[in-house]
Amino acid sequence: MDKSNKIIVGISIGDLNGIGIEIILKTFEDKRMLDFCTPVLFGANKAISYHKKVLKINSSIHGIQSMEAVVHGKINLMNVWKEEVKFELGKSTPEGGNYAFQSLQAAVKSLQEGTVDLLLTAPINKENIQSEDFTFAGHTEYLESELEGKSLMILMSDTMKIGLITGHIPVSEVAKAITPELIREKVSIMYHSLQQDFNISKPKIAVLGLNPHCGDKGVIGKEDDEIIRPTLKEIQESGQLVYGPYAADGFFGSKTYEQFDGVLAMYHDQGLAPFKALSFGNGVNFTAGLNKVRTSPDHGTGFDIAGKNKANPESFKEALFSSLQIYKNRIEYQKLRKNALKAESVKKN
Template sequence: MMNKSKKIIIGISIGDFNGVGIEIILKTFLDKRMLDFCTPIVFGSTKLISAYKKGMDLNIPFNGIKQINRAIHGKLNILNIWDEEIKINLGIPTEASGNYAFKSLEAATNSLVNNEIDILVTAPINKDNIQSENFKFPGHTEYLESKLNGESLMILMENNLRIGLITGHIPISKVAETITPDLIQKKVAILYQTLVQDFAISKPKIAILGLNPHCGDNGVIGSEDDEIIKPTITEIQNENKLVYGPYAADSFFGSENYKNFDAILAMYHDQGLAPFKTLSFGKGVNFTAGLDKIRISPDHGTAYDLAGRGIANFNSFKEAIFSGIEIFRTRNEYKSLTKNSLKVRKQKEKQ
């Protein structure tokens, strides 16, 4: 068995192999210095990785294994979870690429649950061709929430810019009816806790965006901001949390008001992701907060149009690894400090 105290063990799911996932994984570990920070284990197949290496002329050694405890520190490890050869159709989503994307994700998630890996980094999937009897979810976030403990919150982040989503992968037509005081309070609580335990921010300052244009203009363009969002923010403020808003989304980022907060909660997917990717595309990462294990990913999709051309940018994937390591260390430090604090408190009570 590996000595986990030596290195943080990163489990990596390959995503859709007809996209850029495997390319960005291999390019990341072409830099051998990455192996100083972690021990990577790719959940896939040595035959598949070898085919990619040959096709893209990437000279990167790896260690093929059949059991996680055979992984070697200082090496890129490929865990064989299937032996058969697979036909690669770069740039084209296929039924096979969806099926094997799930096999990789399922095996990596099981290892995360069983504490065989410390962090899960997921390469991009195609949310259509991965659908099956075993995967009936809109994306990674919802699948992982079903397998891990806790309630999830999707956070896109880059340096001090962190944008969480109150609603995630749902149609626009369902957003307004989904937003309730309970949901807002729940997402604020998750965001607040992750800022404290995963980012070491003792008193987080959070902004909440409005739902309607101009936050409804006093009910002229919708009543949700006045009737649901504002009263809920007031209730949260009464808990001595620094939560402010709602802010009109159209001017919040252009005015650079976002720089005054530790994190922002957007009401729906594109309200948060459109400005984030405008400001940070290729540099940001997607972190699933609120769960008892750490999952993180690059901020982009399968990019079929770039697959096989050797030009896919791997910076976001590399940043996902570094961010995951930092969150892992910060969370463990927080657990240690709060555990020791609890011990001291109990000792004082006995006295």
């Protein structure tokens, strides 16, 4: 396989009955996209052909049986399975989940082996993908189990980057899960990610409170005063620009988020509800903290519009461009770090 200088993007195709394949095909309908990277889809010829026929998309696909056969300048398709699959567009089925996992598993294996440079994931259905082999709340948790590092889900757009202190857990468990250790861990991951992945040398991070009005001095809960505030003060004393806690309603209502490089929300909907209200359709889900780059669009399987040629590929395109930039930023960061260590070593000698 001729590596050339093209970044090879591994793409898992998501739920077969959703809009994943549609947004992938629409993204690469514009052949100029192949100037930026070499895509490798992990799926099957019959699955892609079925969607192409339904959607009347004529993109040429280059089928391969091994990564050595990847051709730059083409949309490559690694055949993961060969058997016939029953399609029920718009429906959540066990088959849709099973083959979504097979695609994801093969793409992650290639990512681990280094035959693809980064991972772009189309949406899965968190219920039908569950099996003996997949017992995770979503992509983020699965990837953390397969790759190196501790993960942080970050939803990002041109105007904000929102990370989550707690991820896919029930609201009833959120308060118990928030500890000084967890806050320190997530702040550390976001801080390093902003430096390494986004070229921000001295990041400024806001942390949201847990309770309404940050507890109103204990009237509506004590966690903000007893756990969050002291932990943030300790982090500030180490020299990091981390501020809070901020009451979430006023923070977003007054656009205070525009003053920060990153925001950490205490739980899923506290961060993602305002993010999607402000950026839905152009947002990107980025898994920070791991040794490999992974992004995805900010939406789900879109069963309600699957097969109707209505899916908007903009978020998927943004996820692709973001992943490429983050990958390049990491390479540059490592070079600068290496040079700094060399310079330090010369000084000492």
